[in-house]
Amino acid sequence: MRNQEGLQTLRDSLTYLPLWASERVMQQIHQLKNYEPVIGIMGKTGAGKSSLCNALFAGKVSPVSDVAACTREPLRFRLQVGEHYMTLVDLPGVGESGDRDTEYAALYREQLPRLDLVLWLIKADDRALAVDEHFYRQVIGEAYRHKVLFVISQSDKTEPTSGGERLSTEQKQNISRKICLLHVLFHPVHPVCAVSVRLQWGLRVMAERMVRSLPRVASSPMVAQLQRPFRTEQVKEKARSDFGETVGAALDMVCNVPLIPAPVRTVIRAVRDTVVSVARTVWDFFF
Numbered sequence: 001m002r003n004q005e006g007l008q009t010l011r012d013s014l015t016y017l018p019l020w021a022s023e024r025v026m027q028q029i030h031q032l033k034n035y036e037p038v039i040g041i042m043g044k045t046g047a048g049k050s051s052l053c054n055a056l057f058a059g060k061v062s063p064v065s066d067v068a069a070c071t072r073e074p075l076r077f078r079l080q081v082g083e084h085y086m087t088l089v090d091l092p093g094v095g096e097s098g099d100r101d102t103e104y105a106a107l108y109r110e111q112l113p114r115l116d117l118v119l120w121l122i123k124a125d126d127r128a129l130a131v132d133e134h135f136y137r138q139v140i141g142e143a144y145r146h147k148v149l150f151v152i153s154q155s156d157k158t159e160p161t162s163g164g165e166r167l168s169t170e171q172k173q174n175i176s177r178k179i180c181l182l183h184v185l186f187h188p189v190h191p192v193c194a195v196s197v198r199l200q201w202g203l204r205v206m207a208e209r210m211v212r213s214l215p216r217v218a219s220s221p222m223v224a225q226l227q228r229p230f231r232t233e234q235v236k237e238k239a240r241s242d243f244g245e246t247v248g249a250a251l252d253m254v255c256n257v258p259l260i261p262a263p264v265r266t267v268i269r270a271v272r273d274t275v276v277s278v279a280r281t282v283w284d285f286f287f
């Protein structure tokens with residue numbers, strides 16, 4: 001219902017465009033609303049991939065298709081919240097079986113172009129990072145670095161461990177050191193996150209980093225999948241503004257259609273800012 005209301009409000013803001021142009025823009029808006037993000041999760045077995053996804057995302061999970069237990073086909077899970085979907089791709093561990101690394105490299109090269117973001121989990125007490133480093137250089141390479149978000153998982157296992165319900169100052173200092181180390185090793189595009197699912201620590205910041213690291217088309221539908229506590233104002237504001245910008249880009253696309261009459265172009269330019277702000281306003285109706 002609110003969905004329809006949102007669409008109608010957007011349609012109204014396009015009244016002054018010729019029908020073909022407003023139809024084009026509405027079609028784009030439909031696609032943006034229904035975009036299904038694909039997020040890859042990397043990390044050695046036991047890094048905490050499943051636990052982290054369960055902590056962050058609310059969606060009901062359904063395994064996708066006839067999953068064969070071969071490395072060429074990673075496990076895919078489809079999450080659903082209302083009418084929004086997102087796919088998680090559980091990518092096999094790096095450097096866990098040397099002889100299969102070539103096979104993994106091929107799998108990653110095949111998957112990377114289709115992923116909106118890769119969460120690369122490194123367990124807080126994992127010190128064997130040489131393989132990760134090698135893999136990052138060789139397989140991810142320059143082309144896909146912007147898609148990788150490093151996450152230090154299970155931060156409560158940072159020395160000196162106490163098993164308590166809060167991180168000690170010493171632990172926090174050591175986590176900061178680990179973050180610095182990862183920055184030196186990987187030169188990541190996005191800042192490294194640190195989380196503990198057991199202590200529910202760092203997850204909010206991680207959600208903010210995710211929404212900032214995703215391509216504009218993917219941020220809003222990802223936010224729709226987040227558990228309530230992580231849908232903070234900052235997270236929503238970034239997604240809302242991404243949505244506005246993508247709708248603006250749809251108008252620009254129509255503007256760039258060859259041989260479009262000059263007066264139509266003028267009208268599109270004149271309404272652009274209004275449509276973008278309407279899109280931001282109705283964001284809550286959609287996501």
Ligand SMILES: Nc1nc2c(ncn2[C@@H]2O[C@H](COP(=O)(O)OP(=O)(O)O)[C@@H](O)[C@H]2O)c(=O)[nH]1
Nearest residue numbers: 044045046047048049050051154156196197198
């Ligand atoms: N102490 C602690 N244990 C965790 C945390 N996250 C996950 N684990 C545990 O680590 C183990 C492996 O987690 P899992 O999510 O299955 O890892 P996956 O193999 O990467 O999917 C499980 O026993 C989890 O309960 C955490 O933040 N802190």
Ligand SMILES: [Mg+2]
Nearest residue numbers: 046049050051
């Ligand atoms: Mg798992």
